[in-house]
Amino acid sequence: MKLCDVLKDLRLLDLRAPEELDITGITYDSRRVKSGDLFVAVRGYTSDGHAFIPMAAEKGCAAVLCEEPPEADIPYILTDDSRLGLALAARNFYGDPSRELQVIGITGTNGKTTTSILIKQILEQCLGAKVGLIGSISNMIGQEEFHTEHTTPESSDLQALLRQMADAGCGYCVMEVSSHSLVLNRVAGTHFAVGLFTNLTEDHLDFHKTMEEYARAKSLLFPLCDRVAANADDPWTPVVTQTARGPVYRFSTEKTEAELCARDIRLMTEGVRFCALEEGKLVRVSLGLPGKFSVYNALAALSCARLLGIPLRDAASVLSIAHGAKGRVERVPTDGDYSIYIDYAVTPDAIENVLTTLRGIGPKRLVMLFGCGGDRDRLKRPIMGRIAADLADFVIVTSDNPRTEKPEDIIAEILPGVKKGKAPYKVIVDRVEAIRWAIENHREGDMILLCGKGHEDYQIIGHHKIHMDEREIVAQVLRSRAQRA
Numbered sequence: 001m002k003l004c005d006v007l008k009d010l011r012l013l014d015l016r017a018p019e020e021l022d023i024t025g026i027t028y029d030s031r032r033v034k035s036g037d038l039f040v041a042v043r044g045y046t047s048d049g050h051a052f053i054p055m056a057a058e059k060g061c062a063a064v065l066c067e068e069p070p071e072a073d074i075p076y077i078l079t080d081d082s083r084l085g086l087a088l089a090a091r092n093f094y095g096d097p098s099r100e101l102q103v104i105g106i107t108g109t110n111g112k113t114t115t116s117i118l119i120k121q122i123l124e125q126c127l128g129a130k131v132g133l134i135g136s137i138s139n140m141i142g143q144e145e146f147h148t149e150h151t152t153p154e155s156s157d158l159q160a161l162l163r164q165m166a167d168a169g170c171g172y173c174v175m176e177v178s179s180h181s182l183v184l185n186r187v188a189g190t191h192f193a194v195g196l197f198t199n200l201t202e203d204h205l206d207f208h209k210t211m212e213e214y215a216r217a218k219s220l221l222f223p224l225c226d227r228v229a230a231n232a233d234d235p236w237t238p239v240v241t242q243t244a245r246g247p248v249y250r251f252s253t254e255k256t257e258a259e260l261c262a263r264d265i266r267l268m269t270e271g272v273r274f275c276a277l278e279e280g281k282l283v284r285v286s287l288g289l290p291g292k293f294s295v296y297n298a299l300a301a302l303s304c305a306r307l308l309g310i311p312l313r314d315a316a317s318v319l320s321i322a323h324g325a326k327g328r329v330e331r332v333p334t335d336g337d338y339s340i341y342i343d344y345a346v347t348p349d350a351i352e353n354v355l356t357t358l359r360g361i362g363p364k365r366l367v368m369l370f371g372c373g374g375d376r377d378r379l380k381r382p383i384m385g386r387i388a389a390d391l392a393d394f395v396i397v398t399s400d401n402p403r404t405e406k407p408e409d410i411i412a413e414i415l416p417g418v419k420k421g422k423a424p425y426k427v428i429v430d431r432v433e434a435i436r437w438a439i440e441n442h443r444e445g446d447m448i449l450l451c452g453k454g455h456e457d458y459q460i461i462g463h464h465k466i467h468m469d470e471r472e473i474v475a476q477v478l479r480s481r482a483q484r485a
Contacts, residue, residue: 002019003018003077004019005092006038006089009189010079011080011081013078013079016078017063021062021075023036023038024062025038025093026038026040026086027039028041028049028156030055034060035060036062038062038063038065038093040066041064050067053070053074057074063077064077065077083155083184086155086156086185087155087159087185090158090159090189094160095163097166100166101173102172102173103173103192103194104173104193104194104196104304105196106119106174106176106177107221108200109199110347110350111293111300112177113135113137114297115198115297115300115304116135116174116175117133118287118297120133122301122305122319123174125318126314126315127171129171130142132165132168133174133175134175136151137326142170151176152175152178152181152186152187155188158186159190182221183217183220187224192226193308195222195224196228196300196303197218197231197241198234198300199231199296200236201347201348201349219240219242220243222243222245227249228241228246229251231250233252233253233255233296237250249307251303253265253274253295259278259306260276262275262285263275265295267292268290272289272291274298276299276316283312285320287319292353292356292357293357298319302315326455327342327344327453329354329358332470333475334439337444338443338448339446339448340474342454343449343450343451344452345454346373346400347380348383348387351370351384352391354449355387361447363447364444364446365393365394365443365446365447366392367395367447367449368388368392368396368451369438369450369451370384370397370449371399371400371407373401374405374460381413382413382416383417384414385417385418385419386420388423389418389419390421392449393423394424394426395421395424395425395426396427396428396438397418397428398428398430399434401459402460403460407429415427431459432468435474439474
């Protein structure tokens with residue numbers, strides 16, 4: 001593609017490269033540069049892409065898009081925002097693939113993953129469509145699954161993935177959109193047929209600093225969307241959706257004026273049931289996922305379906321046979337008179353939801369095992385500790401993904417909250433040993449919640465990922481118990 005076509009709609013400060021220059025690829029990673037690429041120098045939090053321009057030049061890049069003139073002797077283009085430039089250049093290079101798809105963007109603190117999976121199943125079953133999925137657990141093209149590093153990929157990787165989906169025959173893409181990705185322009189240049197807001201609770205304040213800034217970040221999605229659906233019961237909805245270009249389709253369990261309402265809600269061990277009310281018409285809905293939050297996830301998925309023209313009754317019929325996301329209130333086998341659940345909850349609101357849900361099932365004793373991630377929002381650590389100790393009967397505080405922090409330091413910031421609660425607790429720093437202890441010391445009728453890892457099959461220590469799948473750990477402990485029996 002000619003450079004002039006790649007640069008369409010970019011804010012250019014200086015052009016020191018031939019407009020007819022052939023560009024054969026786009027990358028922001030100097031390690032991935034190939035001959036003929038446009039290298040985009042992006043400023044990050046730990047490194048600055050401008051420092052790697054000489055390396056990119058040595059590898060044969062055709063030109064550099066940057067925010068300051070490079071020292072290397074190479075054609076370059078100056079812009080005032082290379083992150084935005086990367087997104088728009090990638091959109092142009094890959095032929096604006098979001099215009100060939102119906103892209104559904106889901107943002108909010110909790111519920112994005114499960115809701116995205118439910119929407120994918122509705123589209124597949126109701127429309128017979130091939131559907132792509134971009135999210136925190138994995139990326140999918142139809143039924144083919146790919147590993148993912150971020151909830152929302154970097155912009156050039158995102159545009160390449162959307163192009164791959166379009167070329168593979170996908171008519172739709174359901175995508176989790178993180179607040180980081182919105183602030184960092186990863187989805188700039190992407191067109192969304194539907195934008196969906198689930199809720200906003202405290203998270204990522206290490207990055208956004210305040211809830212107001214967090215809400216503002218979420219609101220960046222909706223000017224990119226043709227239609228918007230939102231949770232009318234969340235107090236942040238008016239702030240987050242004020243940027244929407246048209247009327248917002250609202251869903252609610254409380255407000256009768258919302259476009260889609262849940263009535264006669266029944267929360268059961270095996271899932272939820274309710275009646276969905278839209279324009280005076282009632283449709284019965286059942287979903288085999290427990291908890292009040294599952295009602296909201298179902299309403300969100302149904303709202304998206306309605307904005308895409310799918311009859312409410314048809315979408316509801318799919319939910320009755322739908323499955324949820326791996327690591328979201330996932331039950332794993334045990335060897336006796338107790339149960340174990342794995343859940344991804346990593347925010348105060350999420351752990352309150354899952355603990356309340358499991359408490360509703362009626363265990364004799366609810367045991368919660370959890371930690372907090374390192375190099376992330378420290379303010380929520382004691383808050384999560386207090387919620388755990390208030391809602392569980394016994395708390396085991398352990399390590400999560402410590403990253404570059406010492407696990408003991410993270411635990412020390414959790415414990416003040418735990419000590420304010422009513423539940424007894426135990427600290428076991430090693431997570432594998434903590435899981436082993438929980439199983440070996442269980443009581444009849446216990447429900448053990450392993451919280452924070454969910455779908456993850458690794459632990460991040462320092463800058464390295466170490467394999468650790470809690471399902472495998474539980475199975476290994478059970479095998480050891482069987483051998484001793």
